[in-house]
Each structure stands twice: as structure tokens, then as C-alpha cells.
Amino acid sequence: MITRLTRLLGIRHPIIQAGMSLVSYVPLAAAVSNAGGLGILTASDQDPSDLRENIRKVRSLTDRPFGVNAVPYMPGYRELVQVILEERVPVFSHGLGNPFKLLNLKKPDEMVFMPTAGTVDQAVYMEKEGADAVIVHGFEGGGHVGHIASSVIIPKAAECLRVPVIASGGFCDGRGLASALALGAAGIAMGTRFFATQECPVHSRAKDAVIRASEKEAIVTQKIDGLRLRGIPGSLLKHYRGWPSRPWEVIPGILNNAKGSKISVREMLRIIIEFRRYRMPAVQFICGCARFRHTFSEGRVDDGFTVSGQVAGRIHDIPCCQELIERIVREAEETIKSLHQNLAV
Numbered sequence: 001m002i003t004r005l006t007r008l009l010g011i012r013h014p015i016i017q018a019g020m021s022l023v024s025y026v027p028l029a030a031a032v033s034n035a036g037g038l039g040i041l042t043a044s045d046q047d048p049s050d051l052r053e054n055i056r057k058v059r060s061l062t063d064r065p066f067g068v069n070a071v072p073y074m075p076g077y078r079e080l081v082q083v084i085l086e087e088r089v090p091v092f093s094h095g096l097g098n099p100f101k102l103l104n105l106k107k108p109d110e111m112v113f114m115p116t117a118g119t120v121d122q123a124v125y126m127e128k129e130g131a132d133a134v135i136v137h138g139f140e141g142g143g144h145v146g147h148i149a150s151s152v153i154i155p156k157a158a159e160c161l162r163v164p165v166i167a168s169g170g171f172c173d174g175r176g177l178a179s180a181l182a183l184g185a186a187g188i189a190m191g192t193r194f195f196a197t198q199e200c201p202v203h204s205r206a207k208d209a210v211i212r213a214s215e216k217e218a219i220v221t222q223k224i225d226g227l228r229l230r231g232i233p234g235s236l237l238k239h240y241r242g243w244p245s246r247p248w249e250v251i252p253g254i255l256n257n258a259k260g261s262k263i264s265v266r267e268m269l270r271i272i273i274e275f276r277r278y279r280m281p282a283v284q285f286i287c288g289c290a291r292f293r294h295t296f297s298e299g300r301v302d303d304g305f306t307v308s309g310q311v312a313g314r315i316h317d318i319p320c321c322q323e324l325i326e327r328i329v330r331e332a333e334e335t336i337k338s339l340h341q342n343l344a345v
């Protein structure tokens, strides 16, 4: 399936595996790129030398284009971006702002810069800032979300932007891809759908939590990491007050995070100072990360939080990436051909 997006990225199908912190590591990113989509490696929870090694691993597993995702509040952000540039990663996917402006760096001409926007204004701003394509993320999506539904933000962004718009938030199948193209997007980016695939390196209990959940269960809450985060709270979190503030809640969270993420206490203090710049609640964020980490790596879903979109309610299987992408493309083509059947005569 050829669109402006497949031409821009040099991929076979207009399907992107969205960057997912603590989730989209080498096996998933490589599998998606090998299946003809665009796999995106997350830069989260790695020091610069780990990231360099992982970028090289993806390259050794696929000869197709791939991307790396970073967000400015990741520990070691500046050094991680430096590695992304030095390793000449083909596609730089970025959440929250323009990394080149933030760090006073020049965007390499050959690199595709593909930021995410949660409002039309942000999308227009990112185009002005030199984005080659913009991922437009609707409110129903997994992870940190804004307030606007995909069905509104995608066509509006497509009307305002000259660069390709990539529809994100709530897509999982061929009907979704066909609808995204009808709304003016040049392709889709999916997080939750790729979370529930065989190659996704998270604990099977976390994948099961996604395929068992109904669309009502993936809620937005600020109680986990202090930001507007969509996901499925574990049953033991039902009465969770959130916003840990007492020492006996905060200290284990910080220590747990330091243990799991290889971040030194010094680096953690640096992040806390950095967070003030973004007016982000650093302590809550750090404790929240510890909570996802044990959900994803140890399968502790009951006292954890499975980051996921509402689309979990439409996901019922755990296919491999090749099977999933082929199925989505086949269904989208069939949907487009048979649309006229929906018209009453």
C-alpha cells in the first residue's frame, strides 16, 4: 500500500509502531520494520552506550528503515539525542517539542524528523519547526494524552499541514487504517496494538491485561505519574490516592526506580531539577515509572498500571508483527473497495 508516508520513509506499508517507553525495545522495532512497517526503538531506560548498542542491534536484524523515540524528560536526554544523531538513525520520533531547538543542534538533512502533537496548534508549530511528518495523537490513545479525539484532530491537522499527518490513538485494524486515510492521514501509528504482539518484550500478564480489558477500562488519570496518562489500573489500585507525597510512599518509589533503571541518584536529582523547567511533578513521575516497570517486566498488573489506549477493548489476540501488518493491509484494501456497499440504494 503506497502513500505519501511510505514514500517519505521508504517503507512498504503506511503502518508505524509508535515509540513506547519501557516497551518498544529491539525485538519489537526490528520485527515491525522487517514486516514492512516502521519499527521505533525507545530510548527510555538506557544509558547512551546501551542505546548505541541497541541501535546497532536493530541494524543487524533488519536492513529496512527504523526510528528511535525520545522525550525531553528521559534521564540523559542530551547524550541520548547525541547518540541518535551520531548513529545516523533514519527516523527521529520525538514527544514534546523540538529536540534540535531544545539542544541547539542542527537536524541532519537525511534524517526524517517525526514529532508527536496532541493539538492542531502543536502540529502546525512542529511543521514550522521543520518536521517532515507529524504524528497526531488523539485522546483515546495509550500513554500521555491531550483532550481531543482522533476523529476531530486528525482531519483538522490534515487540512492545516502540508507534510504528511500520521493518525495515532485508537487504531488497531484495517478498518481503522482505511478510516485514517479517509480523514486525510497518510498512515497510522499504533502503540497498544503492537504492545499485544508476540515480539513485544513485556511480561505475558501485561499483554493479557490489554486483551482482557474492555474499552471502558483504559482510563485517563494524573494519579500515576502526575501527567495525563491513559492505561488500565490494576484491581489493587482502585482506591489508590495517587500523588505520593509521604516519605514512606516516595522513598521506596525512588529507590525502586533507581534499582530498576540504572539511574544514579545524582542523575535522578538532575532530572528533578530539569522537571521544574517543564513544570512536571518529578517525584510523582519517578514513582510512576517504577510502577510501570514492574507491570511490564514482572507482570505485576494487579498493583500496577498497564499503559494502554481505549482500543484495548477491540484487541483480542497476540499475533506476530508480520501476521498483524499483513492482516491490517488486507482488511484496509477490502474495506476501501467495499465501502459503497454501506450506502443504501
Ligand SMILES: Cc1cc2nc3c(=O)[nH]c(=O)nc-3n(C[C@H](O)[C@H](O)[C@H](O)COP(=O)(O)O)c2cc1C
Binding pocket: 018, 019, 020, 021, 023, 042, 044, 069, 070, 071, 094, 095, 116, 137, 140, 141, 142, 143, 144, 168, 169, 170, 171, 189, 190, 191, 192, 193, 195, 307, 308, 309, 310, 311
Ligand atoms: C505502553 C506505552 C508507552 C508509551 N510511551 C511513549 C513514549 O515513550 N513516547 C511517546 O512519544 N509516546 C509514547 N506512547 C504513546 C504512543 O507513542 C502512541 O502515540 C499511542 O500508543 C497511540 O495510541 P494507541 O495506543 O491507541 O495506538 C506510549 C504508549 C503506550 C501504549
